[in-house]
Amino acid sequence: MQPSTNQNPSNPGGRLTDPVRNPEQAPAPVRTKRAFFLLLLTIFVPGGAQVVAGNRRIGRRALVVTLTCWTLLILTVAVYVFDRAILISLLARPSAQLTLAILLLLLAIGWVLLFINTIAIIRPTLLAPGARGILVGATVLALVCTAGALGYGSFMLNTGRDTIKNVFASGPEMEPADGRYNILVMGGDAGANREGLRPDTMMLFSVDAKTGKTAIISFPRNFQNAPFPAGSPLADVFPTGFDCGNECILNALYPVVEQSYADVYPEGSNAGAEAMMDAAEGITGVEVQGYVLVDMAGFETFIDAMGGVTVQSGGWVPFRGPQRDDMYVRTRWFEPGELKMDGAEALWFARSRYFTTDYHRIRRQQCLQQAMIKQFNPQTVLTRFGDIMSAGENLVETNIPQDQLGSFLNLADKARDSPMERLTLGAPDFGTSSDRFSTYPDFGLIEERVDEILLTASGDAPEPTPQEKPEPSEDSSDDGASGSDEDGGDGGTGGESSDAGDTAGSTEATDKQDDIAGWGSEAPTAQPDGSPITEDYLIYLEQTGQTGLLELIAGDNDECTT
Incomplete structure (x- = not known):
């Protein structure tokens, strides 16, 4: 029986390697596809790149955070659709704004670290020069649109909190008069x-x-x-x-x-x-x-x-x-x-x-x-x-x-x-x-x-x-x-x-x-x-x-x- 022609000559044991985790022996087109696949995972499923190609412990923790954020986002949209009064009341409170601003800032920092780790997993030196340049540009754009957006949101919430504290009074809420x-x-x-x-x-x-x-x-x-x-x-x-x-x-x-x-x-x-x-x-x-x-x-x-x-x-x-x-x-x-x-x-x-x-x-x-x-x-x-x-x-x-x-x-x-x-x-x-x-x-x-x-x-x-209309007054001034x-x-x-x-x-x-x-x-x-x-x-x-x-x-x- 003839040996398989699919075996890599540099792999004398005859075992097939995983190109996602071990891209060194993969063809150049595969390495390029792998790089952008991992980048897309980090954009849409933060932690996903680490689970499939990096440190699985870090990836699983990041996925828990990601799933939690998606769940909270879906619940927020549902509350907005069905009873947005609750959402408006919550987000208008300076304490809630401060909490959310801190959370967004932490998420932005965590996302930046995941992008850095993803680049390390990709190993851009394995890519052709043209693909390497495209990857760098795509990563910068992704950082701005994801972690950058979260950081900006944190800044805006803190600005809103300061405005509310400076403009509005402290103290108990007013009671309506006759409704x-x-x-x-x-x-x-x-x-x-x-x-x-x-x-x-x-x-x-x-x-x-x-x-x-x-x-x-x-x-x-x-x-x-x-x-x-x-x-x-x-x-x-x-x-x-x-x-x-x-x-x-x-x-x-x-x-x-x-x-x-x-x-x-x-x-x-x-x-x-x-x-x-x-x-x-x-x-x-x-x-x-x-x-x-x-x-x-x-x-x-x-x-x-x-x-x-x-x-x-x-x-x-x-x-x-x-x-x-x-x-x-x-x-x-x-x-x-x-x-x-x-x-x-x-x-x-x-x-x-x-x-x-x-x-x-x-x-x-x-x-x-x-x-x-x-x-x-x-x-x-x-x-x-x-x-x-x-x-x-x-x-x-x-x-x-x-x-x-x-x-x-x-x-x-x-x-x-x-x-x-x-x-x-x-x-x-x-x-x-x-x-x-x-x-x-x-x-x-x-x-x-x-x-x-x-x-x-x-x-x-x-x-x-x-x-x-009332009768005009005899003593009229303008x-x-x-x-x-x-x-x-x-x-x-x-x-x-x-x-x-x-x-x-x-x-x-x-x-x-x-x-x-x-x-x-x-x-x-x-x-x-x-x-x-x-x-x-x-x-x-x-x-x-x-x-x-x-x-x-x-x-x-x-x-x-x-």
Whole structure:
């Protein structure tokens, strides 16, 4: 019988060798296939290369870790699909983030060591020079995509943990009041021409503690005569309310308390924010548990970190843009329709009151808030986590406890697909701007309407019926509406530039301008020659002094949807 021709001449015993564990005698193509097979095992089944070709003890331990990680990942995906509220609540806790960051870092280090060991098992010197170069490149790419990704994830989690600790308060979780969380959200900045911080945007978010359904109650910045609830330190300071006239508009309360009455609030608290919470509670009759103070410059950065925000605008919205060589005015215009805005554009959209009133911009702010909540979804957080966390630390100050962040994120997630009920304590929900409801508010009527909108938001009541507008007061001072002053009344990033509007709540708008800019007027939909309205046409109107027509055209720019 002839000896087998498959025997290797260098193997005199006639035993067949295993090319995976003993590649020296294998042909070059086999060694190349073996190298990339072991590399793929390390990528997809860490520890697999060691089991089949290296130290089996190390390989078995690595496989146990690998199988455990895959099991946990599958369970995490299942929890996310069936009840992601649990997952969000857990991952929002700084302690859980720290634990996960450490685990990811250890896994990244372990994976790097496995890759190094796999290269040692492969023995690149056995490969042809071309295959050796490809192997090195593939290994570097694999390291970046696997261990590198885990290391980056660990870094991002630690960054998020630091942000949460720096922004959110410590202490026990808040309890809902009558089944709702009521959080006052304020936006403002301390411009160079302003004495202290003035929150030009004030909104009370009332969120159902179970369903997340939300009502937004907006306070005009020029709201007057704000009362304070019993038990508030300011109830003794201002026993008849914040009612000294135009000097005591609502957004002036923050700096007044910070400068003169901070000692009536507990040491270490934000006295201005606490005072605003008390005022919001006194005005609405709703217990306010927390506040969020948003820096407007930080707001711009946050929108950019989210990748922009999209709204459907119902009208032409002016903003102060770069001056064109062929025009001497700097007013530019957002067109009606879908607007995909970056941070600077979103800030202008939210704050502009050129040719309109404070009430127009309040409604645009409500719309923008809803758009942000709708678009601030888990996918956005995951893909832009680092940018969002970096922006978040410069964005807000709040007394919301760290441990409550998870439950609030869950409520925000539930609220994304539900329409928000909106109420403005002034025009158009309480008459027109010329009725000056914000100057002479009816607090009984406000509490009645607030109760209605909260019931509607919870799904426990039909839509409220329209209310008759109040009779205009004989003693009427302006309600804070602003016309088209050249400074704009809004700073894109630098705050309001209208000193009168900031310090006394008065403006230069006339009653006639208020009526033109009111919601009952019809705006032209085309130029006189029948062609569509364009930005150039609107700039022409401003250059020729036709501000009344511009007010008509801009009069519906508060109509927007998400």
